[in-house]
Amino acid sequence: MKILVAIDDDSLCQTVIDFVAKVFSHHATIVKLLHVVQPSSVVDTATSLCGHGENHQILEERIQQASAFLNTLRKDLRSKMLPSEPVEVSVLMGTPHRVILDCAEEFGADLIVIGSHGHGELSRLKINSVSYAVLSHADCAVTIVKAQQVFQNEDASEKLPKSARLLA
Amino acid sequence: MKVLIAQDESECSKTALESVLSRTWPENSQFRLVNVHEPIHGYDPVIYTPHSIVSLKEADKEIYAAKEAQLKKSLDLLKAKFNDFEVCGEVLTGHPKDCIIDDAESWGADLIVVGTHSRKGFARAFLGSVASEVASQADCSVEIVRERKH
Numbered sequence: 001m002k003i004l005v006a007i008d009d010d011s012l013c014q015t016v017i018d019f020v021a022k023v024f025s026h027h028a029t030i031v032k033l034l035h036v037v038q039p040s041s042v043v044d045t046a047t048s049l050c051g052h053g054e055n056h057q058i059l060e061e062r063i064q065q066a067s068a069f070l071n072t073l074r075k076d077l078r079s080k081m082l083p084s085e086p087v088e089v090s091v092l093m094g095t096p097h098r099v100i101l102d103c104a105e106e107f108g109a110d111l112i113v114i115g116s117h118g119h120g121e122l123s124r125l126k127i128n129s130v131s132y133a134v135l136s137h138a139d140c141a142v143t144i145v146k147a148q149q150v151f152q153n154e155d156a157s158e159k160l161p162k163s164a165r166l167l168a
Numbered sequence: 169m170k171v172l173i174a175q176d177e178s179e180c181s182k183t184a185l186e187s188v189l190s191r192t193w194p195e196n197s198q199f200r201l202v203n204v205h206e207p208i209h210g211y212d213p214v215i216y217t218p219h220s221i222v223s224l225k226e227a228d229k230e231i232y233a234a235k236e237a238q239l240k241k242s243l244d245l246l247k248a249k250f251n252d253f254e255v256c257g258e259v260l261t262g263h264p265k266d267c268i269i270d271d272a273e274s275w276g277a278d279l280i281v282v283g284t285h286s287r288k289g290f291a292r293a294f295l296g297s298v299a300s301e302v303a304s305q306a307d308c309s310v311e312i313v314r315e316r317k318h
Contacts, residue, residue: 001191019309022169023279027192111311127304135303135312141187143279143311144303 001027004109006100006134007035007070012115012147017073019145020113021080029081032088032107033073035066036096059093066091097133104140111141169197172277174268174302175242176203177234180283184313185242188281189249199246201257202271203239204264205232235259265301272308281311 005020007013020031039059070089078087092099104112116131127135127144135142173188175181188199208224239257246255260267272280284299303310 022194024191026194132300132304135300139314141311141313143309145309146307 001029001111002107002109003029003031003111003113004100004104004107005031005033006096006112006114006130007033007073008115010117012117012145013073015147016113016115016145017077018080019143021077025081029085030088031077031081031085032090032103032109033070033077034090034092034100034103035070036099037062037066037091037093038096039093063091063093096130097137100130100134101137104138109140111143112138113143113145115145115147117147169194170200170276170278171197172200172202172268172272172275172280174202174204174264174280174282174298175239176264176298177238178283178285178315180285180313180315182283183315184281184283185245187313189245193250193253196253197250198254199250199256200271200275200277201239201242201246201255202268203235203257203259204267205235205259205261206264207261232259232261264298265305268298268302269306272306277308279309279311280306281313283313283315285315 001024003020003024005016007016024031037059067089070091074087074089078085081087090103092103100112100114103109112134114131114134116127131144135144171188171193173185175185185201208228236259239259243255243257246257258271260271268280268282271277280302282299282302299312303312
């Protein structure tokens, strides 16, 4: 089973990794971790006025940071999954939902896993726009991991370090 | 890991069940199958004669019985495949989205698995409404399984 895990650079990514580790810890899987760097249009306009060099540098830095971040997550995930299962890492540029969908198709994903914070208490919706776009347009199965996700059968002592890790 | 599978008569909900059956789940997993029966509304005495109300109620009963039969068949499949795991199921009555979300909450589901149609072109923009409402309103994680492309 091929799983594409879309990683955002917020606190939810640990919840997503823990979810994948928990659900697929006994199943043969090829996991690909993907982070999408979205070039900021404001930066683009500003830097195109004063030359391309700086813009390029900023993006390069963001890509490097994302790669380093994904590699830490990869190590974490590999330690929790079957040792023989590969975990790939990929950082791409573009509009997040487009890139995620294209990447899933190219990778031949059976499942896309994506986290969602939702919009808080004011809205009924517990899903964000990128997740919703992926959900609506994907050709494969999609799992939305919610920020509220807590594994029910874990006891309280197991939950504590998890939330502590999320805060760190 | 507590997995709630929402089921109806569609092809895609079969695909969802197959997808659950095909995987190796962590130890101590539990499965719950839910099939929601939505009663036929609008027994309006102006539109319906007493006779047609009776036949509507009978149709309702038939649909309920069919759902129970389908649930039992799927439960047998689950029990045969996952004999180490706890498996339960129920036919609920009400609005599908509300029943699924409320049941997931009261049972303490970690994951809801729900099927959706896989349409092409313009129609694809509209995700099955129950699937999309469950995905956007449930507190736990939701897996949307698509009908396989042919």
